[in-house]
Amino acid sequence: MKLISKKQIYWNLMKILSNINFAMFILFLILFFSMIGSIVEQNQNIAYYQINYPSINTKWLILDWKFIIKFGLDHIYSSWWFLVILYVLCCSLIVCTFSVQFPSLSNARRWQFIHIYNKSQIFRRNVFIRKSFTNMIYILNNQGYYTFNKQGFIYAYKGIIGRISPIIVHISLIIVLLGSWIGLMTGFTAQEMVPRGEVVHLKNIISCGSKNMLPNNIVFRVDDFYIDYNTDNSIQQFFSRLSFLKNNGDKISYPAISVNSPLKFHNLTFYQTDWQINALRIRVNQSYTIQCKLNKMQIGKSVFWTCFLPIDKNNKTLLLLSKLNGDIYLYNSKGELVDIISINQKVYINQNCFQVVEMISSTGLQIKVDPGILFVYIGFGLLMVSTILSYISYSQIWFSIQNTSCYLSGSTNRAILFFEEELRKIQKTYLISCDRVYNNNKFLNKR
Known part of the structure; x- marks a missing residue:
């Protein structure tokens, strides 16, 4: 009697998993939580959610930072319950393929x-x-x-090939889910803001799979960073030129990377994501060099960097720039434009000679490893093929x-x-x- 009960439970479970309505319900759950993931910013620190989703004493609004953190809405796509939903969908596709689609094809x-x-x-x-x-x-x-x-x-x-398309759809979705799982478990993502000329190794890891082996011998250098501007001074594209150091000290140089043109090195993919101007190196009276940190400010859609020249307490000179290696605007304490200079041009203020010799810039890089991306590409490729076959x-x-x-x-x-x-x-x-x-x-x- 106990054996019969187990068989009944097994077959009832198979019937539920192979049911098209159940599969559609699982897809609806995935779509719903993906929509929430596109609304609630993902992978931010707690302070970010405390500021943007404060706790408000109201019975209608429950989406505060405590609710987000408690139920893992800050990292939906890697939370355990979302992975369980994907696993159930994968099981449903497998059961439906072997219990419904293959018999249907054989019958046809x-x-x-x-x-x-x-x-x-x-x-x-x-x-x-x-x-x-x-x-x-x-x-x-x-x-x-x-x-x-x-x-x-x-x-x-x-x-008859048109009857194969549902099977290919199921197989392609299973392959996509498998690739996503492999990428989640064995991949990692790192972000680095690297000043030009600096040598760094991977240290700022944002996300990492539990089965991943982080490379500890990757050392690279940002040889150069530069920006191409349009005629209206808007940014057209920005580039980073990287080189990698071997254990014996040899250097391997690669072509410049840019947005949408990443670099692949030893299964690592380097993406160009951001940039910033950190500081100005200023030579004073041709005798010594100081470094002034720049503060970023945004007015509308325009971005500026500013700093003050350390002349004296009563006389402050503001330096303002809006583009890398572009003109530098000098304003006095009254907000009046004093002068416009460029790199290596000398300017005299209160009988002191100042010369901006370098703009220290940094490039924002995202480094990713995703071993499952090939499976994802294959799955979506098969999905497109099945779409064409379904019209037969x-x-x-x-x-x-x-x-x-x-x-x-x-x-x-x-x-x-x-x-x-x-x-x-x-x-x-x-x-x-x-x-x-x-x-x-x-x-x-x-x-």
């Missing part, structure tokens, strides 16, 4: 001879039955059908001759109007061929 390939006496009678005439069967088989073969003859019946079908109609035709009557019927899963036109064409061609045979036999009988 069977010879389905059906008695169709009650179907539409297309003509009634005394003909040679064997010759009529030959004509119908010949006509169906010309139309691309696979035909089978058995005891006075003909069964034909074409477009699966059509079936039955034909029989009983006494002096012929019967023709058919079915299709899509493009019904085209199929009806094809049936009329088959009927017309068959009648013409039968009339030709009938007239030839009549002529021979007269002789």
Whole structure:
């Protein structure tokens, strides 16, 4: 009795997993939580959520920072409950593929001879039955059908590949989910803001899979960073030139990377994501060099960097710049424009000589490892192939001759109007061929 109970539980579970309504419900859950993930910013620190989602004493608003942190809405796509939902969807696809789709495909390939006496009678005439069967088989073969003859019946079908598309859809989704799981468990993401000329190794890890082996021998240097501007001074593109250091001290240089043009090195992918100007190196009176940190400020869509020259407490000179290696604007304590200078140009203030010799810039890099990305690409590629195959109609035709009557019927899963036109064409061609045979036999009988 206990064994029977386990079997019942097992088969009931299989029925639930293979049910299309259950699969649609799981897809709805994934879509719903993905929508929440696009609304609530992901992978931010607690202070960010405390500022942007403060706790408010109201019975209607429950989406505060405590609720977000408690239920993992700050990292939805890596939370345990979201992974469980994906796992259930994967199980549902596997069970549905083997319990529904494969049997359906196998059934579609069977010879389905059906008695169709009650179907539409297309003509009634005394003909040679064997010759009529030959004509119908010949006509169906010309139309691309696979035909089978058995005891006075003909069964034909074409477009069986269209019945494979649901299986390919399931397999492609399983491959995509598998690739996502591999990437989540074995991949990692790091972000670095690296000053030009600095040598660094990976240390600012944002996310990391539990089965991942972080590389500890990757050391690279930012050889150069530069920006291309449009004629209106808007940024066209910014570039970073990287080189990697071997254990023996040798350097390997690579072409510059930019936005949408990443660099691949030892399964690592380096993306250009951001940039900033950190400081100005200023030579004072040709004797020593100071470094002034720049403060970033944004007015509308324009970004500026500012700093004060350390002249004296009563006389402050503001330096303002808006582009890398561009002009530098000098303002006095009254906010009046004093001068406009460029890199290495000397300017005299209160009998002191100042010369900006360098703008210290940093490039923002994102370094990712995702071993499952190949599976994701393959899965989506198969999904596109299945979409094309789904437009192929699966059509079936039955034909029989009983006494002096012929019967023709058919079915299709899509493009019904085209199929009806094809049936009329088959009927017309068959009648013409039968009339030709009938007239030839009549002529021979007269002789």
